[in-house]
Amino acid sequence: MVLLCNVPLAHGREFGTARGSSPTLVSPPVTLHFVTWKADHPQAWDEAIRRFEQAHPRIRVNREIAPHSSTAYHDLLTQKLKNRDVSLDLFFMDVIWPAEFAAAGWAFPLDEYFPQNEREKFLPATIASGVYRHHIYGVPSRIDSGMLYYRKDLLEKYGFSPPSTWNELVRQAEAVLEGERTTHPLLRGYSGQFKQYEGLVCGMLEFVGSHNGSFLTEDGRRSNLTAPESLLAVRFVREQIIQRLATPAALTYQEPESLAVFIQGKAVFHRNWPYAWGLANDPRHSKIVGKVGVTTLPRFSGGKSMSALGGWLYGISAYSQHPDEAWAFIEFMTSPALQKYFAIHASLAPSRLALYADPEVLHANPQYKDLLPVFRTARPRPRTPVYPIVSHILQRYFSRVLAFPKTDILEEAQEADRKINRFLALVRDARE
Amino acid sequence: MRENDAMTPSTRDHATGWLMIFPALTFVAVFSLYPAMDSFLLSLYSEFPGSERSFIGFGNYAELFRDPVAHQALIVTLGFVLLSTTLELLLGTGIALVIHERFKGRGWTRAAVLIPWAIPTVVAAQMWRFLLNDQYGAVNAILFGDQVDAYVPWLADPWMAFGAIVLADVWKTSSFAGLLILAGLQVIPDETYDAARIDGATAWQRFWHITFPLLKPALLTALLFRTIDAFRVFDLVFVMTQGGPGDATQVIQFYGYKTLFTEGRVGYGTTISVTVFVALAIFSLFYVRTVGSKLLQREPA
Numbered sequence: 001m002v003l004l005c006n007v008p009l010a011h012g013r014e015f016g017t018a019r020g021s022s023p024t025l026v027s028p029p030v031t032l033h034f035v036t037w038k039a040d041h042p043q044a045w046d047e048a049i050r051r052f053e054q055a056h057p058r059i060r061v062n063r064e065i066a067p068h069s070s071t072a073y074h075d076l077l078t079q080k081l082k083n084r085d086v087s088l089d090l091f092f093m094d095v096i097w098p099a100e101f102a103a104a105g106w107a108f109p110l111d112e113y114f115p116q117n118e119r120e121k122f123l124p125a126t127i128a129s130g131v132y133r134h135h136i137y138g139v140p141s142r143i144d145s146g147m148l149y150y151r152k153d154l155l156e157k158y159g160f161s162p163p164s165t166w167n168e169l170v171r172q173a174e175a176v177l178e179g180e181r182t183t184h185p186l187l188r189g190y191s192g193q194f195k196q197y198e199g200l201v202c203g204m205l206e207f208v209g210s211h212n213g214s215f216l217t218e219d220g221r222r223s224n225l226t227a228p229e230s231l232l233a234v235r236f237v238r239e240q241i242i243q244r245l246a247t248p249a250a251l252t253y254q255e256p257e258s259l260a261v262f263i264q265g266k267a268v269f270h271r272n273w274p275y276a277w278g279l280a281n282d283p284r285h286s287k288i289v290g291k292v293g294v295t296t297l298p299r300f301s302g303g304k305s306m307s308a309l310g311g312w313l314y315g316i317s318a319y320s321q322h323p324d325e326a327w328a329f330i331e332f333m334t335s336p337a338l339q340k341y342f343a344i345h346a347s348l349a350p351s352r353l354a355l356y357a358d359p360e361v362l363h364a365n366p367q368y369k370d371l372l373p374v375f376r377t378a379r380p381r382p383r384t385p386v387y388p389i390v391s392h393i394l395q396r397y398f399s400r401v402l403a404f405p406k407t408d409i410l411e412e413a414q415e416a417d418r419k420i421n422r423f424l425a426l427v428r429d430a431r432e
Numbered sequence: 433m434r435e436n437d438a439m440t441p442s443t444r445d446h447a448t449g450w451l452m453i454f455p456a457l458t459f460v461a462v463f464s465l466y467p468a469m470d471s472f473l474l475s476l477y478s479e480f481p482g483s484e485r486s487f488i489g490f491g492n493y494a495e496l497f498r499d500p501v502a503h504q505a506l507i508v509t510l511g512f513v514l515l516s517t518t519l520e521l522l523l524g525t526g527i528a529l530v531i532h533e534r535f536k537g538r539g540w541t542r543a544a545v546l547i548p549w550a551i552p553t554v555v556a557a558q559m560w561r562f563l564l565n566d567q568y569g570a571v572n573a574i575l576f577g578d579q580v581d582a583y584v585p586w587l588a589d590p591w592m593a594f595g596a597i598v599l600a601d602v603w604k605t606s607s608f609a610g611l612l613i614l615a616g617l618q619v620i621p622d623e624t625y626d627a628a629r630i631d632g633a634t635a636w637q638r639f640w641h642i643t644f645p646l647l648k649p650a651l652l653t654a655l656l657f658r659t660i661d662a663f664r665v666f667d668l669v670f671v672m673t674q675g676g677p678g679d680a681t682q683v684i685q686f687y688g689y690k691t692l693f694t695e696g697r698v699g700y701g702t703t704i705s706v707t708v709f710v711a712l713a714i715f716s717l718f719y720v721r722t723v724g725s726k727l728l729q730r731e732p733a
Contacts, residue, residue, distance in 0.1 A: 075693045082696075100696070103482035185581055196676030249566035249585030251677045260567070385482030389695045396501070396679050403590055403677030415500075427482045 030325045031060040034090040035077055038068040040275050041346035048341060052332045059325050061090075069254070070094045070198050074388070081106040081317065089320040090329060092312040093138050095129040095380065096198075096387050101315065102132035103385035108316040109135040113327045125378050126351045130313045132383075138313025139334050140351035142274075142342065145307035145378035146206050147371060149262060149270040149280065152293035154180070162295045163269075164305075166210070169298050170240050173268050184265075189245030191258045191267035196399035199254055201381060201391055202308035203271060204398045207233045209306030209379050210299040215394065216382050216420075221428070223420035225397065225413040233300065234401055234409055242402050245269075251403055263288055271297065273310060277367060278347030294367045296374050309378035311351070343368075349375060386423045393419045468709065475703040481696045492703035502704070504679060505687040508594070512683060513662040516601045520658055521651065523602065524609025529643075531610070532617045549608045557671035560600040561587070564672075587673055590680030597668050597681055605661070609654045616650020617643070652723050660712055684708060 039045045049061050066073045074097065080088050081104070093101060101107035114136055119127050126140030148169075150162055154176050163169040173189030180187050193199040205215065213230030216223060224230065242250065250258065255272060259279060262270035263286040270276070279285050280292045299305040314330040316323050332338060339355055342348040344364040349371075355361050356372050382390055397416035401409050475492055479485040496502050531542045548556065563570045566585035576582040587593045620643065628638050666685040669675060675682035675690070684704065692701025 071694055078696065079693065100481040104696070195674070196678065197674055247566070247585065248588045251588040252566070252585060252673075257567075386480060386695075389480070389697070392690060392695060399676050400678035403588070403680065423480075426480070 029058045032089045035064045044346040088317045089326045107137040142348040144273040144310030153291040166298045191261040192271040194250045205308045210303045223417040274349040307378045309380045477699045479698045505684045509683040517658040520609045523606040527610030528613035545607045553667040612654040
């Protein structure tokens with residue numbers, strides 16, 4: 001079967017003989033309430049849950065589908081948790097939430113269910129994102145990290161290999177656009193996510209990080225946006241990406257809109273998460289099937305390529321009446337078999353390391369072989385219970401300097417620094 | 433004894449009176465007074481994820497008055513109120529004058545005019561977002577047709593995004609203003625127009641010297657409703673721009689929503705709501721005291 005049974009008998013309650021064994025021996029059926037988001041590949045999720053219910057005949061999973069957007073999902077979920085909604089059992093946490101959920105007492109600590117030897121089978125960055133103050137609150141369902149998609153056919157035509165620096169990317173894009181001007185007048189150099197929303201923080205982290213910059217200082221105690229490396233990277237995005245390679249419309253793009261531009265054949269380069277691979281190669285959606293390449297994001301000269309860590313962790317509500325059954329669900333969904341299923345049918349990059357050596361997974365996603373180093377080194381966003389506040393300050397800063405070309409980047413960065421420092425200090429004071 | 437006798441009926445009247453308004457009072461107390469008081473109390477505390485709730489008196493209010501993001505949101509909101517209400521009253525008057533005339537199909541026209549107002553704001557906002565889309569939006573298709581390279585990303589520019597929100601609101605609520613103004617038009621007796629016509633007044637003179645002055649009460653009512661409503665704008669921004677780009681369309685209610693629901697700063701978010709509530713209450717009181725009382729005095733004449 002799917003997994004070893006490593007579930008401790010938490011709370012002294014009978015977890016029963018579980019797993020497909022005779023349902024007559026165990027307690028009455030349980031319905032788990034799982035608040036999830038609108039998935040990119042809904043059929044894959046229906047099938048996965050069907051398999052779980054088949055393996056666990058006495059557990060039903062009732063899904064409540066929240067919006068696709070991480071922030072809208074967060075608002076709905078935290079509202080339920082603030083109200084101590086006992087009907088809620090399971091949820092996803094974006095990698096930026098565990099600190100907040102743990103500090104607020106919303107997430108059930110999973111230390112007993114999820115022992116160290118099991119955690120070691122996952123990519124370390126994904127496990128780290130679920131840990132807050134020595135306890136673990138989430139199990140990584142997959143890993144997301146930013147990557148560079150490109151038009152293999154166009155780069156080959158002009159004799160380029162995928163760019164390793166941002167300046168090279170700009171040069172290549174301009175050469176391709178110059179050559180294609182008569183045949184593809186609508187072709188753009190770059191398509192990414194620059195709307196004022198959470199995704200902007202991820203995208204900018206990659207630019208700033210690949211120039212040796214960071215949002216917070218190493219100890220995480222102060223904001224570091226006024227560092228010269230960081231300012232230069234932001235200026236590059238404003239002048240080279242927004243004003244030169246992308247369309248101004250990128251300021252309204254989240255992932256789906258920017259992906260649409262790319263798969264309609266209207267962009268040479270595209271930044272997105274792993275899920276875009278499947279859609280870009282799906283003839284029902286894409287005009288560029290078979291013409292897509294994917295690689296690590298470029299860096300600035302002197303810097304290192306940097307991917308923002310994204311992804312979703314399964315969590316159990318602290319108010320759930322059925323933590324054992326909820327854990328059975330999490331264990332099933334994050335098992336090697338199911339992660340493999342999601343990798344093949346939904347292009348979700350596994351959080352389990354061993355699957356990166358699985359021939360079937362690699363056959364469906366040949367790019368994983370080269371991208372494993374990216375997954376290993378993906379950079380988390382600041383880890384703090386006040387992350388939503390920090391994120392809003394960052395979003396305002398980046399969106400302002402990109403949308404208002406005359407703003408003084410240093411001044412805006414100073415203002416953001418001041419505000420972020422204030423909230424970081426408030427949380428420290430509250431703790432000490 | 434005699435005193436008591438004299439008192440009894442009046443006491444009983446009082447009791448009956450209280451009894452009769454009791455349901456209404458309970459309703460107001462439970463659904464208006466209690467939430468308002470509770471919000472006010474919440475606004476005296478500091479609370480965010482990772483900290484305990486602590487009493488800070490008027491600290492949140494002090495912060496709000498110093499917060500540049502709140503100031504900007506307030507300016508955006510006031511700009512929105514000014515622009516949208518002005519346009520809606522102008523257009524609404526036009527609509528009312530048209531559908532007040534007798535013509536064939538007037539019933540249908542009246543119904544048709546109200547359609548935008550009947551559509552839920554969230555749906556209307558989503559529709560405008562599609563209409564203004566940079567790739568497949570109908571607005572671009574109508575303006576530029578096949579010249580796809582001329583298509584404008586309307587919501588990407590700070591000023592145009594602001595204009596788009598105003599436009600969506602004007603499209604949606606002008607007819608509501610028109611409806612209120614139409615009610616005002618209908619109480620103007622036809623005889624006054626007949627008399628004016630006999631005196632040789634032109635159409636413009638009839639409008640300016642009869643319609644407009646007699647329409648003032650209706651116009652002011654529409655103004656009050658639209659001002660309060662516009663000040664609370666939220667859904668258009670939430671759906672169309674999420675406050676962006678660069679906070680250019682962040683109105684005060686959306687800022688309050690972000691602090692309260694996303695950031696989890698319960699005290700500060702509530703402070704913003706309470707402040708908006710108090711500002712609107714003062715505005716309404718001022719309005720009723722000055723403009724409203726003048727209107728009431730004039731009515732019998």
